[in-house]
Amino acid sequence: MSTSSANTSSSSANGLPANGPPVLKRHAVSTRVYRLLLRFYPLEFRQEYGLHMAQVFRDCCRTADVCEGWSGLWNLWLRTLFDLIRTAPSEHLENLRKENSLMKNLRNDALAFGGCIGIIVIAMVLLNYGRKHDVSTILVVGYALDALITTGVIGNLIVFLLVKVTRLNPFRTALWTFLVVSAAPLLLLAAVGSRIDPQFRFGSVLIGYVASFLFWVGVHWLWSQTRKQPQALA
């Protein structure tokens, strides 16, 4: 280690020893070339370990040179080049695999979000059709469809934003969000519903919101199960 500090103190700005012995110059040149070769590794890996890899290589240079001279240095270079050819592509491949799994997650999220939008649109069309054509069977579930649309638009938006920004557990986030998003309008309607509409029936609205809550939480539970499967296999 004392050699290391002496080496550092006698080094010029470009890392080469200014007036050092030829042996030290050999180490410095080798280390500089190795530092350049480190560019074959992915940036992330280089930033994390590049400095330490160069340091280890410099130590190896010193040992090889002291113990075996030029032949030791030559052998070290051969081994190091072989190591670089073998490990740099595998690090790039690993990075590529990580990006693929990120893309897969994004695709799953987009599909889930699209699915929720689709359900909301179908519910709206169904409700409009039922009201326009006075279809009694659809109007019976009207309260549930109303709740499905109201909580669906607000709740899903909150859930997807929260999951993306905070990386919270998607199912737990959905459970609490829909609980709040369903309870808030239900309480509001309980307070002012009968004042606005004389035919207001709290029981039907309650059933509608409970059904909507169970529906959306169920959808998010299914979604969280499909997200878990590829991770468990990996």
Add this chain to the structure above:
Amino acid sequence: MFHILLALADKERHGYHIMQEVDERTEGKVRLGPGTLYGSIKRMLADGWVEETEERPDPEMDDERRRYYRLTDFGFRVASAEAERLARLVKMARSRKLLSKTQVS
């Protein structure tokens, strides 16, 4: 990876020290390159087998930029399990007379 786990089994070491230890233990038969060493360390850190340590065994003799690594409890269990697996294989080879007495010892 098992060689690195073995090198860290008794105490924490930095990268070059791990390389030297593996080289010595295998009598020069296994020589880790920097890419292999730090690629393995990266994966072992991610899997929770090893961890970086703040303690520096000999700060006066040491370069503070060096990173020291040590086995975690989980890493120790993984190394033990692998050692037991290898021991079972050796036992099997011995029972089939694939190892001479000198090789066994």
